[in-house]
Amino acid sequence: MTKLRARLLGVLVLLSGSLATAGAQSAAAEDVPGxxxxxxxxxxxxxxDHGRFTDGLDREVVLRGYNVSGETKLEEHGGLPFASVADARKSATALRALGGGNTVRLLLSWAHAEPVRGQVDTAYLAAVTDQMRAFLDAGIRVFPDFHQDLYSRHLFDADSWYSGDGAPEWAVDAGDYPDESCGICLFWGQNITQNQAVRQATYDFWHNANGVQDAFLSTAQSTMEYVRRHLTAAEFAGVVGFDPFNEPYAGTYDSGQTSRAWERDVLWPFYERFRARMDAAGWQAKPAFVEPNLFWNANLDFQRQEGGLLDAGRLGPRYALNTHFYDQKAISGVFMWGKARDGQYAADLGAVRDRASAAGTTALVSEFGHPLAGSVADKAPTVLKAMYQALDSRRAGSTWWSDPASSGPVLSGTQWQWDLYNGRHHELMNGNPGKVLTAGDAWNDEDLSAVALDDAGRAVLRQDARLLDRVxxxxxxxxxxxxxxxxxxxxxxxxxxxxxxxxxxxxxxxxxxxxxxxxxxxxxxxxxxxxxxxxxxxxxxxxxxxxxxxxxxxxxxxxxxxxxxxxxxxxxxxxxxxxxxxxxxxxxxxxxxxxxxxxxxxxxxxxxxxxxxxxxxxxxxx
Structure with missing residues (x-):
């Protein structure tokens, strides 16, 4: 099986433009003792392959790491994860040596990739690719994500309490949206369901109003083509897939439509269109990391909705189930008193395992985390420990030794987030020079980064190294x-x-x-x-x-x-x-x-x- 896989892989490498000497070099290396x-x-x-991530040597692979980074949501560095390639390299080295990661979810900005409709900004793509290469050079796998939250920052007024990221200004101008308002909102995420501007713009994207979804898919294909052409074959091998769309939600359901029907009739056809763009861009052998409805795996009953791509059939090798998990009860400060406990999230992430297995694929939890500042920060050590425990096994520690066979597959996951600039930002919120954000993640009062720079410019952990750097x-x-x-x-x-x-x-x-x-x-x-x-x-x-x-x-x-x-x-x-x-x-x-x-x-x-x-x-x- 391994030899056959190696031969097939060799064909793919040659087709993608690899050096013809790669196979000979590999064979020669195999003969060198040690x-x-x-x-x-x-x-x-x-x-x-067979419901698991598998490398070219037929080994079961677990991806662990971080999101790089929420800086992409900001304007201070032009929608890039880092101010420079040097900072990207510093981040990659620290992520591997201090954080123990082998994978990053690398955030991209549609607004900066296509600032003018129909015109891809190759300077932005070049900068993104150079920063991506910094992680690949450090032996870290990468999967890009065209990130969005609340659809676009261009929906929000200069004096707004909140901001968004994602779609370019021209995509917002193409619609006719009301003045944004969240009403009485305690958390930025409430805009998803309470801000009519966000809801209508999101709805328009999913229904391709004014051709905005077509434009997004064209830019995504151009981005993937650029990355493939400007990385070597060995570097491109470390780009393991693509996350098409962060935290999808309908915005507004059509009359009589349920969450499950929306996933079936709207979201899944979008993923099939994205998958076709991946194939056209030369990413045929890489999976699409597809996310179900944002609220499918919520742990608040009034948020939870039926879904999980139930009607997509068996996803097989071309897709992987990709979900997020935050303990909204703990974050609320209302619905969970005290700290997290042994086995607290075993059932939540057990459901992720079960859904991936039923769909004939593997799973990835591409976001999880907890605030490190504010009124609920004291819960972070136990919440994060319980999350990592549930990624490792579906058994609580108290029962693991007596029933290890039901431990289940080890889940892949990337923690939110890894931001070198935490606490040192200079972000003009919604372009307002009177609202310069420096604290935390500089975005909607979030503060989740596991890393920051000290006064000497060295990367240091903000969480217990024993928690983050794991076997x-x-x-x-x-x-x-x-x-x-x-x-x-x-x-x-x-x-x-x-x-x-x-x-x-x-x-x-x-x-x-x-x-x-x-x-x-x-x-x-x-x-x-x-x-x-x-x-x-x-x-x-x-x-x-x-x-x-x-x-x-x-x-x-x-x-x-x-x-x-x-x-x-x-x-x-x-x-x-x-x-x-x-x-x-x-x-x-x-x-x-x-x-x-x-x-x-x-x-x-x-x-x-x-x-x-x-x-x-x-x-x-x-």
């Missing part, structure tokens, strides 16, 4: 059967331990101690490529212990093809590291515990912990 032969376009290439299975040679990670992140001075090793595994518990640990169980497919787990910076070269059926060791050695348990740098030269586990033979169940809890554990302790884990795995995965 060479990281899997760091090639084949490893970066992503497809959807996760970035590539599994076969299929992940179960995964969990206990990050030991903090809520103030309290250490949050939601998944302690049970007392029935005393030697494993002794080995882990108070440290962090991750545990992956997977079924091998016999491929020669290794399974990879990201190692956080807290897992030092000498302080990392691995206990697996493949071997037990402290301070895993450098990778060679004959070393079953090893470590190596993450691609991109950012200083981040990964664990590499190479198993021989298909069909077997393997396990690997990685922890930083023990200091120089004895051989006897390693052997005893290995025996406990072997017995546990045999009982739970026979």
């Amino acid at each position: 060479s990281l032969w899997f760091d090639e376009p084949a490893a970066a290439t992503l497809t959807v 996760y299975p970035s590539a599994t040679a076969g299929m992940a059967a179960a995964f969990t990670y206990e990050d030991r992140s903090r809520d103030g001075s309290a250490t949050l331990t939601w998944n302690p090793v049970p007392s029935t595994l005393p030697k494993v518990s002794e080995l882990v101690g108070p440290g962090q640990y991750g545990l992956l169980v997977w079924r091998s497919d016999g491929t020669g490529a290794p399974t990879e787990l990201h190692l956080p910076a807290s897992f030092t070269a000498s302080g990392t212990t691995v206990v697996s059926d493949l071997g037990a060791t402290t301070a895993p050695p450098a990778y060679t093809r004959t070393t079953p348990v090893a470590a190596a740098p993450e691609p991109g030269g950012t200083g981040a590291r990964r664990l590499l586990l190479t198993a021989a033979g298909p069909g077997a169940v393997h396990y690997a515990l990685v922890t930083n809890g023990a200091t120089a554990p004895s051989a006897d302790l390693l052997a005893a912990a290995r025996a406990e884990l072997a017995s546990w795995a045999a009982q739970r995965f026979n």
Whole structure:
């Protein structure tokens, strides 16, 4: 299977204009002992296969990272994610080394890509592509997103309480919209359903009034063509798909129309049109990351609407289910008192897994997060921990060890957001020189960025590194059967331990101690490529212990093809590291515990912990 896939991939690479020597270079690298032969376009290439993201080496892939960035919503840097390529490179290095990410959702602006109707601004596309390349060079996958919120900033008055982003001014001028007003609104998102200007403009887009949807699709195709032509084949392999439209909502339903009917009759045909534009632009092998109705997965009952692209049939390899998840109860400050708890979002993200499985595809949660300032900021440490826990597994920590087989697939996700300029903006809100925004994200009073610059210009985390820089299975040679990670992140001075090793595994518990640990169980497919787990910076070269059926060791050695348990740098030269586990033979169940809890554990302790884990795995995965 792997050899056939590699041959097919080679054909695609040649068709896309790759150097004819790529295959020879790969073969040569494979013959070099110790060479990281899997760091090639084949490893970066992503497809959807049998309900999972899969790379060109037939490994199950998990995408983890951040949105880059809300700066695109602002005008201060012309709708670009960064002021310069140098800042993009600084951000990429920090995102990998501090935030542990391997993927970014890179925001684009339709307003700046097509400022004049029918005229694509190639200078903007060139700048976007250069900033995209900064992440690709750091070994980080990218999927672009033509972002919009409240349709367009050009709907809003200079003295408005709120602002939007997305459509260019000419698209707003083409309609006849009332003066914007949200009435009594406590949150900017209420404009979606209460601001008549936003509702009518959104409705017009979905119904292609004045040809605005046609124009958007043409610009999207031109953008994709430009990106493909101006990246090398190896760089383009790291561009893994496209998010066609952020947080779609009808604006106004037609008479008698339901959310489900709107998805079927309006939203899905738009996605099919976008998919055709991807194909025409040379993106045939890359999935479209399609979002259902914004309120499909809301956790407030009065917001929740039927949907999830129920009538689109089996999405298959050309689409991936892409949704967002915010705890609106926690954000409201009214509907959830106190902090999030162990397993709080297991059902919410379990529904995402189930919907993707029923649609015959895989899932991605391309936005999740919680405010870091304001009256509900104290909930952020527990809310984010619970969200990451639910991405890792559909089991609460209290039940994971007793029923790991129902853990479900590990979900991909990109946190909102990663904005270097947090707290240092200079944004004229709606072009008003009397309303210069500098605080937070400089957009509708939001403050969610996981990163900022300190006074010396260095990128620093605004959240607990133990929470953000996580162990996760970035590539599994076969299929992940179960995964969990206990990050030991903090809520103030309290250490949050939601998944302690049970007392029935005393030697494993002794080995882990108070440290962090991750545990992956997977079924091998016999491929020669290794399974990879990201190692956080807290897992030092000498302080990392691995206990697996493949071997037990402290301070895993450098990778060679004959070393079953090893470590190596993450691609991109950012200083981040990964664990590499190479198993021989298909069909077997393997396990690997990685922890930083023990200091120089004895051989006897390693052997005893290995025996406990072997017995546990045999009982739970026979």
